[in-house]
Amino acid sequence: MTQPGSTPNRPRRGAGCLQSLLVLAVILGLGYGASKIFGDESSESKGSSSSSSSASDGKGGSWEIGDCGGPDPENKPDGYRAFDCDEQGATFKALKIEDASFLPNAIQCPAGTDLIIQVSRVFGSGDGKKGGGIPTNTVCGRNLTGDHPGDAGAGGGQLVEGDCVSATAKEIACASAGANDFKVLGLVKEKTECPAATTEPMQLMMAMGRPYDVICGGKV
Structure with a gap:
């Protein structure tokens, strides 16, 4: 994955009477498991918590590509806040x-x-330590360390092409995939849209807003 270049650090802006809050979304690491028609079984990624706490980010609600953040020590366990990219707290x-x-x-x-x-x-x-507020946008973040569970095939993050799934459509790390597991060749709306190499088109139950309804599974 090519990581976008860093944008210059901007001066911190006071929140004033408007405070922008970071809330850990419970949408990371979605898995899809079930029988032949696979039920939508949302589960959080490793290290996530089911609670949705928040923390002031000091950015007035304006986030841009290249901005950095990290856990808020004053709002554990799920609070996040903005940091300059060279600060110790940035993750x-x-x-x-x-x-x-x-x-x-x-x-x-x-x-x-x-x-x-x-x-x-x-x-x-x-x-905002009890959550709430009006959602303004969503930050898709990449770790600053070498630990990247969201890379294709790594077994974490959202399901993308190149990931691997079990026979019940649960995401797994490709390194641990076996003979009964599959590689994701496509994420489409209809089975007829799957690529020719697909051996197991997995029909998912309907989920509002999800951009695909079928996982095109192929040989690992």
């Missing part, structure tokens, strides 16, 4: 900025996305 860089959505399946980040964070804005003096 991820924004690969892409998407519009916010109340439908988690509608957010589709690019390959190489290690974590997905929803940015919300809270009016007034609340610190």
